[in-house]
Amino acid sequence: MGPVAHGGHCVARHEGRVLFVRHALPGERVVAQVTEGCDGDRFLRADAVDVLSPSPDRVAPPCPLAGPGLCGGCDWQHASLAAQRRLKADVVREQLRRLARLDVEVVVEAVPGDDEGLGWRTRMQFAVGPDSKLGLRPHRSHQVLALTSCPIAHPGVEATGVTGQAWPGVRAVDVVVATTPGADPGERALVIAESASRKRPALPQVDAALAVTGVHGGLDQVRGRAFVQERVVVGDWQHDFRVSGSGFWQVHPGAPAALVGAVLAALRPQAGEQVLDLYAGAGLFTAALAHAVAPQGAVLAIESNPRAVRDARRNLRGLPGAGVSQGRVESVLAAMLPSGLSADLVVLDPPRTGAGRVVIEQICSLHPRAVAYVACDPAALARDVAYAAEHGYRLTGVRGFDLFPMTHHVECVALLEKTGSDLR
Numbered sequence: 001m002g003p004v005a006h007g008g009h010c011v012a013r014h015e016g017r018v019l020f021v022r023h024a025l026p027g028e029r030v031v032a033q034v035t036e037g038c039d040g041d042r043f044l045r046a047d048a049v050d051v052l053s054p055s056p057d058r059v060a061p062p063c064p065l066a067g068p069g070l071c072g073g074c075d076w077q078h079a080s081l082a083a084q085r086r087l088k089a090d091v092v093r094e095q096l097r098r099l100a101r102l103d104v105e106v107v108v109e110a111v112p113g114d115d116e117g118l119g120w121r122t123r124m125q126f127a128v129g130p131d132s133k134l135g136l137r138p139h140r141s142h143q144v145l146a147l148t149s150c151p152i153a154h155p156g157v158e159a160t161g162v163t164g165q166a167w168p169g170v171r172a173v174d175v176v177v178a179t180t181p182g183a184d185p186g187e188r189a190l191v192i193a194e195s196a197s198r199k200r201p202a203l204p205q206v207d208a209a210l211a212v213t214g215v216h217g218g219l220d221q222v223r224g225r226a227f228v229q230e231r232v233v234v235g236d237w238q239h240d241f242r243v244s245g246s247g248f249w250q251v252h253p254g255a256p257a258a259l260v261g262a263v264l265a266a267l268r269p270q271a272g273e274q275v276l277d278l279y280a281g282a283g284l285f286t287a288a289l290a291h292a293v294a295p296q297g298a299v300l301a302i303e304s305n306p307r308a309v310r311d312a313r314r315n316l317r318g319l320p321g322a323g324v325s326q327g328r329v330e331s332v333l334a335a336m337l338p339s340g341l342s343a344d345l346v347v348l349d350p351p352r353t354g355a356g357r358v359v360i361e362q363i364c365s366l367h368p369r370a371v372a373y374v375a376c377d378p379a380a381l382a383r384d385v386a387y388a389a390e391h392g393y394r395l396t397g398v399r400g401f402d403l404f405p406m407t408h409h410v411e412c413v414a415l416l417e418k419t420g421s422d423l424r
């Protein structure tokens, strides 16, 4: 097996063809079974179904449903946590080298206190099988693999009792576990059933607040409150956030604090500075930065999802200088740039596709002192770093965070500055 590529598979060659092999590790000899592709395709996908010479990094997967053809949720359970983090760093480094022509040292850090990489997923989406029982889907499959527990799920997911129930008339079930649980089950977790038809399904009893979506296209509250409350503490700063329905919130319980800490450390905001928080969600970075630049500074959050904007407005109420603008980042910036928008600092946390050329050019045209780019896809990050370089912004620091242990996913916080010292 060759190195791990972006996407988490090992790259191998067989009779002149490229194979992307899952469930393998670099340096191993395996028997690979082709799962996708045929003669004439540029590459084939395959699973390592037998390991002939195992890597020293190989371990027994903690989950009995991890492996070829089984649950598609985790793809790296067969690697030690230390190896997972090393391989993720290799992937980030390789993407920056290939797409941004940068040779950068990258370390992927554990979330503080996460020693096992298990029990961290506070947001789960279960599929519903033909028997109405909950399960997860195998990789690139429509099948549903029934399960009663998942080792990467936060213990609060199982505590709701969703997996022991039948969900007739439901297409999918989302479980959202609050990281700052209240005493009442309705405050500890929210279960959202996605109706399979226009009819509201009869829903089972669960130990959580309950809501249903898809009936009128909106979110119908069935029992309890249709949001969770999250508390983030970084140093002597703390803030409570409300997140509605299955709206975006970092999935690992330690992720919000780790990312806020990294963004603050990278940007070093000063009192009185003007800040933009792009793709702001429920206002996580906005709140922290508003505190840091108070009392004369200001932070403008830009977010397109109306429900997230409602949450952000509520979460930022009473914070002097914090404001929210609803709309797509590229449109809001295009509308505001001609009227003299200014920013000393920018934080952006776009979805997997990244910010793209237009937004990067808009940011650079503001001449911010520093830009913190929070990225869940290292390829999109590296592409955008290259766009920023065309406008004089250099990558001066990058940290990786293991926010998704047991999977190939990795989060990065990159610092871009107009001038400055060498890479830290």
Ligand SMILES: C[S@@+](CC[C@H](N)C(=O)[O-])C[C@H]1O[C@@H](n2cnc3c(N)ncnc32)[C@H](O)[C@@H]1O
Binding pocket: 248, 249, 250, 279, 280, 281, 282, 283, 284, 285, 302, 303, 304, 305, 308, 327, 328, 329, 330, 349, 350, 351
């Ligand atoms: C990765 S989340 C980050 C949210 C927030 N920074 C956090 O950490 O909680 C990305 C957010 O961008 C929003 N979004 C996606 N595309 C957008 C766009 N073109 N313009 C504005 N917001 C967008 C999504 O609704 C989502 O809330």
